[in-house]
Every structure is written in structure tokens, then in C-alpha cells.
Amino acid sequence: MVLRILKEIAGAGVSVNTVLAQPGITPGGTLAGEVRFTGGDVDLEVQRIELDLAAGVLRAQRESERLVPTGFFQAQVCGPFRLAAGGSHAIPFTVTIPWETPLTAMGGRPITGMELGVATELALSRAFDKTDHDALTVEPLPVQAEALRAIEAAGFQLQGGKLVDGTYPGSHMPFYQEIEFWSTGEFTAHFKKLSVTFFTGAETTEVVFQADNLGTLLTPGVDVSQRFTVRNNVPSDFTELVRQQLWELVKRRTPGNLSKIHNPLPGRSATSDLHSPSIRAFRRMFRRKKNGVAHLSQFALFLYSEGENTTPHP
Incomplete structure (x- = not known):
């Protein structure tokens, strides 16, 4: 009985994999693909499957700049369903990404310093969520x-x-x-x-x-x-x-x-409540509550670990 409960909490054996129909896209375009997932050792309740787009954003912290993982688009692939033990499934999706999605390449040439990815989250009820991460290439319109x-x-x-x-x-x-x-x-x-x-x-x-x-x-x-x-x-x-x-x-x-030029664009700052560069602070920033279930974007931590102190230099 105890072992079964532990397996339920861990989501033991559950796997998720996102296959994109094309590796590249343009701003305002349609992102298509398929989410493939397999049940684990026990039956589980899935709350939803979501796609999240995130990028590394330079943010001033004291006297330096750091890459802070920032989500900017989210789409739900499907709602609640029961995932039977050992069952394999595939759900197709098509979502339209924002017109202002940043570019990561120019005519096949990567733009140095640009990191953009798709995180697929399988949100499990009363269990640890499962995620899959895929890089996304965005070419110019x-x-x-x-x-x-x-x-x-x-x-x-x-x-x-x-x-x-x-x-x-x-x-x-x-x-x-x-x-x-x-x-x-x-x-x-x-x-x-x-x-x-x-x-x-x-x-x-x-x-x-x-x-x-x-x-x-x-x-x-x-x-x-x-x-x-x-x-x-x-x-x-x-x-x-x-x-x-x-x-x-x-x-x-x-x-x-x-001397005659002044900044005509008073914008509103998007500065986060994140003040510490520690991993613990990043975890707090990216934890969010949905229907009583805590979610943590591991993709955000991946961007941070890969991109810390990557300001382009001549």
C-alpha cells in the first residue's frame, strides 16, 4: 500500500515527449506538433497538458546583468483525463504564437545570445508533474x-x-x-x-x-x-x-x-520580484499554484544554468 502511494506521488514510469511538426517558425505563425505520453506503474489523474514558451531575458541585478528565464506565452493542449497505467497516447496540437515572438535565427544563421524553448507540462493530480523541453527556432517574417x-x-x-x-x-x-x-x-x-x-x-x-x-x-x-x-x-x-x-x-x-533628444517612450518596468541570483530565488519565482497543485518549470532553471552571465561581448 505504501509503495503504491509513493509511486502515485512520484508519477513513476510516466513519460512525456513533444514532437514538433517543423523545427522552425515565424512570428505570428502556427506551431503544430504532437504530445506523446505513456502511463506509469499506476493509474493517474491528469489535470491538463500545457505548452509554455520561455526565453532568457537580460535583467540588471545590482551592478551586473543576468539571464532570467521568462515565460511569455502559454497554451492548453487538453483538459483533465485519466491516464491508465502503461497506456500510450498521442494528442495533436496547433497554437498560434505571438507576433512579437523574438527571432533566434536569420536565414539559417543562429543569432548568438538568443535562447528560446517550448516546455510541455503534464500536470498530474497529487503527483509530481512531468515536463519535456524542446528548442524552438524562430526565423524572421x-x-x-x-x-x-x-x-x-x-x-x-x-x-x-x-x-x-x-x-x-x-x-x-x-x-x-x-x-x-x-x-x-x-x-x-x-x-x-x-x-x-x-x-x-x-x-x-x-x-x-x-x-x-x-x-x-x-x-x-x-x-x-x-x-x-x-x-x-x-x-x-x-x-x-x-x-x-x-x-x-x-x-x-x-x-x-x-541635447534636444529625450526618451519619448516612458514604459512600465517588467522587473520581477526576484532580487537574489540564487537557485532558491528562481524556484520561488517560477512556482505557481493551480487548483492546489504546485508547478515548477524546470525549463526555467535550465535556461538560467545555461545562460548565466552571457551578455554578448565584442
Whole structure:
């Protein structure tokens, strides 16, 4: 009797595996796949199966920056059911991911510093949950890809990317992405590094260029940036448009203009209650109560252990 109870609590023998229909996706696209799972040694009650998207976000802690695992999208695959001992099952799923999902690759090239994954959680009643973790590749939409190609054509070289803690006005994400480039062409005399941020919706995309990381998009002070909006059906003169916007950024950086520029984007901080870099603090942050059952995202701890102190360096 005692052994049976222990097996129930541990969920002994239960396994879960998520198979994605395709390894890559674009923002706003459909993520499809199948959750495959097998019952254990005893019958168990499953409360639900959920998919969680999470990413490593740079967050300032005292005088340093650390990657903090941050969930930004959740979808339920199915509700309660009874999982018979030893039974094998497969449940297909299709979910639409957010338009502002960060990019992890450009034309098959990984963007250094970007970590994004799917965690599948099999929530068991009165037992430890079972999870499966899968990396997810997110490629640019056509409008984003054209902008990035035009930037490289202007003499910029991809350095990497990062997710910055904070919510941009009008966005629903707890962070925003900066894709960073080194200047190697005609713009080298004007700035060394260019950061590119996309705020994408179903019809339009706002593109933000920021030079040499003077300030941030969400903090007070000098923020030398250039913003423009394009429709998602890519204009034919996109390359010329990008060059024009880069030259506008150069003009804004001239000494006579710097004193006139102020941060026009007062955002609301998404800073967490997490103040300690310890594993114990991360466990507290990612523990959540649902119907009396405690859940802990092991994927979050995986991101932390893999990504601590991974700020891109030249």
C-alpha cells in the first residue's frame, strides 16, 4: 500500500515527449506538433497538458546583468483525463504564437545570445508533474528579413542579440529584442554599433534603430534612435528606405542635436520580484499554484544554468 502511494506521488514510469511538426517558425505563425505520453506503474489523474514558451531575458541585478528565464506565452493542449497505467497516447496540437515572438535565427544563421524553448507540462493530480523541453527556432517574417538584409547591405555585420527587460508601450511582451550589428562600412565614421528592434503586428511592423546603445528604449536620458513603421507586405524600395532611416539616425547623433533628444517612450518596468541570483530565488519565482497543485518549470532553471552571465561581448 505504501509503495503504491509513493509511486502515485512520484508519477513513476510516466513519460512525456513533444514532437514538433517543423523545427522552425515565424512570428505570428502556427506551431503544430504532437504530445506523446505513456502511463506509469499506476493509474493517474491528469489535470491538463500545457505548452509554455520561455526565453532568457537580460535583467540588471545590482551592478551586473543576468539571464532570467521568462515565460511569455502559454497554451492548453487538453483538459483533465485519466491516464491508465502503461497506456500510450498521442494528442495533436496547433497554437498560434505571438507576433512579437523574438527571432533566434536569420536565414539559417543562429543569432548568438538568443535562447528560446517550448516546455510541455503534464500536470498530474497529487503527483509530481512531468515536463519535456524542446528548442524552438524562430526565423524572421519577410518584412523583418528584408530589413535585416538591407542593414547588412549597408555594411553592418551581425554580432548577436539579447532580450531586454521591460514592456514597450503598446506591446504585450515583458521584454523587447535587440539585434546587434557592428558597423564595417560607410557608417563606421558615425557609430560603431547598431541595435535593431522590431515591434510587429498582424498588418504593420515598427522598426527601431538605436546607435551605440546610448541609453535604452525604456529608461530616461539620451536615447538616440530612429523609428519608422512599414506595412508587412514589403515595399519594393525597402533597401533605400533603410538607408534613408540610417542617415536620419546619423543626423540625430550630430553634436547640435544630442541635447534636444529625450526618451519619448516612458514604459512600465517588467522587473520581477526576484532580487537574489540564487537557485532558491528562481524556484520561488517560477512556482505557481493551480487548483492546489504546485508547478515548477524546470525549463526555467535550465535556461538560467545555461545562460548565466552571457551578455554578448565584442
